[in-house]
Amino acid sequence: MSYVLQWIYDGDVGSLAFNDNANVHIGRSEDCEVSLIDDRMSRKHAKLDLSTLMITNLSTSNPVFIHRFGELEHHHIELNTNDTHVLEVGEVFIIGKTQVRVLEQADDGVKVRCWSCHQHVDAVLADCPWCGVTLAFGTEI
Numbered sequence: 579m580s581y582v583l584q585w586i587y588d589g590d591v592g593s594l595a596f597n598d599n600a601n602v603h604i605g606r607s608e609d610c611e612v613s614l615i616d617d618r619m620s621r622k623h624a625k626l627d628l629s630t631l632m633i634t635n636l637s638t639s640n641p642v643f644i645h646r647f648g649e650l651e652h653h654h655i656e657l658n659t660n661d662t663h664v665l666e667v668g669e670v671f672i673i674g675k676t677q678v679r680v681l682e683q684a685d686d687g688v689k690v691r692c693w694s695c696h697q698h699v700d701a702v703l704a705d706c707p708w709c710g711v712t713l714a715f716g717t718e719i
Contacts, residue, residue, distance in 0.1 A: 580683040587676040618674030645670040
């Protein structure tokens with residue numbers, strides 16, 4: 579199995595696919611597997627172990643926020659330096675001003691365009707991971 583990291587920052591969207599045994603560093607440094615330009619992000623802000631979906635905050639000055647969306651309430655978990663959290667597939671975490679989520683790679687690779695936010699997402703998903711609306715009306719691309 580492989581995973582796709584999707585992120586959105588300042589209206590720009592990106593994604594990269596990784597094997598399930600990868601350790602992915604996220605930050606501003608070009609040495610990171612996911613290198614992003616976000617002035618609120620540390621050079622090496624977080625590490626994601628895809629074999630366990632465990633995220634570790636490596637930053638000494640800025641937290642990582644895990645967003646939990648429930649039926650009755652929404653809340654976030656704050657990860658400080660060296661704190662860890664085991665993510666669920668599709669769970670959103672925020673580093674700086676960048677929203678990131680981990681999705682399972684679709685076997686067939688078919689994508690649809692969300693009718694609401696116009697993001698490209700895997701067709702195997704029932705709901706858009708970015709805005710939460712149903713993909714039943716998405717357009718295959």
